[in-house]
Amino acid sequence: MSAKLAYHTNCWGPLGGHPVGVTSVKDLFYQTFGDMNLAFAEIAAAGYQAVEMFDGNLVDYAGEMGRFRGLLSDHGLQLLAIYSGGNFIYPDILEEEFWRIEKAAGSAAEAGATHFVIGGGAKRAGGVRPGDYARLGDALDRAAEIAEKHGLSAHYHPHLTTMAETPEDIREVFAHTRIGFCPDTAHLAAAGGDPAALIAEHFDRVTYVHLKGWQRKPFAFTPLDRGDLDLRPTLDLLRDKGFDGWIAVELDAWADPAAGASASMAWLKDNGLGGSAV
Template sequence: MKFAYEANAWGGVIGNPNAVTDLGTGFYVTPGDVNVTLTAIATAGYTGIELFDGNLLPFEESMDEFTAAVRGAGLEVVGVYSGGHLIYRDAHADELARFDRSIALASAAGARHYVVGGGAIRSTGRRDEDFVVAGEFLSTVADRARAAGLVPSYHPHLGSLAQGPEHIDALFAATSIGLCADVAHIAAGGGDAAAVITKYADRLDYLHLKDIDLATNAFRPLGEGDLDLAAVIDAAVAVGYDDWVTVELDGYPGDQAAAAARSLAYLKASKLGA
C-alpha cells in the first residue's frame, strides 16, 4: 500500500471571494508556498500528495514547473480535491465549466484521483430532490473525470449535503460516482466508517484516513483520537481495497510535521503497512 498526505495540513483552506457572484471562480485553495509543503510531506516519509484544485491554478500555463517540483521531492500527485453546490439545476452549466477546468488541471498535474466534495444545504434544509439533482450532476462530473483518465469519487463531509449515513445512502442511490471514504467525517456525521466501507465496497475508489476527537470534532493524528481505526482498516482490507491511502489532518494545532510522521508510523504498523 502507498501512503499520501493532504497539503491542507499546512495552511487549511480558503476560497476565491469572487465566487460569491461568479461560480466559475469557485476554487478551494490552501494558502502558503506549495514547495514548502512538498518538502514537509516528503520529509515525513510519504510518497504522494493530494491538494486542492485552486493550488494548481498558478501553474495552469506552466504545469511542467509544478510536476517537476513534485518529482524533485520524490512524490506523486495522488489526488486533486474540488467541490460545488451541485443541487441547483440552473447553475449546472456554470459549475460544469468550472469542473471541466478543474479536471483539466488535475489531469495535467498527473493526478490519479479526482475528489469532489460539497453539495449545498438550503436555508430551509435538505430536500429529497436535492439528492437526485446532485447525484445526476455528480455522474456527469464523474464521466468527464474518467474521460480525462482520472478516478472520480465523492467525499462525504460535515456541513455538506451528504453528512449523515442516511444522506450518503440517498446520494449514492442517485449517482454513479465512486466513494472517497473520509472515515473521520463519516464518524462525525453519525456513521460507522467501517460499515460504510463494507456497504459500498464495490464503489470504494479512494480512502482518506484521519482520527477525530468526537466530543469536539477536532481532527487528530492516526491512533490519537476516538475512532476504531483498526476496525476501519480491517474493513478496507476485507473488501480488497488496494489503492492509495491519503492521510489528512487539517486544523490540527500541534506540530504538523511531527503529526504527519506519527500517522505514517501508525499506518506502517497496521495491516495496511504489511
C-alpha cells in the first residue's frame, strides 16, 4: 500500500465551536482552542507529512494565508484537509450553514488543501423524522458541489451523536447522496460497526481515511497502539484493495498531544507504514 500520512491538529487544545455561533449560526465553525504553530511543530517532529484542521482554526488566518502557508512550510508540512459540519436538516438555517461551508472551502483552497471533510446531520430530540435522510443527502450533495468548485474532494464523516452512527444509518445516508466517504475507525466501531467491513462495502467512495483508536470503558479515543479496537484488519483491507490515498490519524483529546502523535506513528511503522516513503 502506497499511503501518505497526516495528523489532525484538534488534539492541541480544548475542542468546541466558535462562541459567536451561539447567536449567529453562520459563524459556528469548529475550533481547537490551542496553538496551531505548536501543533505543526510537534506533528512534523513525529514524522507526519501533512495536517488536517478544523475550519475555524483555518478561517482564523483569513487575510493572512501567506503567513499560514509559511508556518506550514517552516515545518515541512502541507495542509491536506479541513473539517466542517452542520445540522443540514433545518431549512431555516441552511443558507447560514452554507455561508460557512463556502467560506471554509474557499479558505481551504487558498491554503493549498485538497480534501474537505464534512460531519453532521442533526439527530432531533424526538428522533429522525421522515424525509430527514433525504434532506441530509441533498445538503451533502450541495456541500460537495461547493468543495469541488474550489478544487477539493468532499467526504462525509459518519460520527457519533449524528444521523450516521450505525452501519444501517450510513447505508441510508449514502442512498441519498453521491458524496465520498471518510471512514473514522473509532466512530464506526463505537457505533457497533466493523470498520474494515464498512470500508469494503463502500470502498468506491473512499479516497481518504481517518485512523483512530478507541476503548470501551471508560469510553475514550486513543492513540493507535492501545484500546479495544484492533486496527490491523483495516490496514489489511486497505492493502488488499490497493488503497493509495491519504490516511489521517486523529485523536480528539490527549493529555500530551505530541506523545500521542508519536505513539501512533510508532504503531504505523510497526505495521508497515510511516516515514516519508510509504
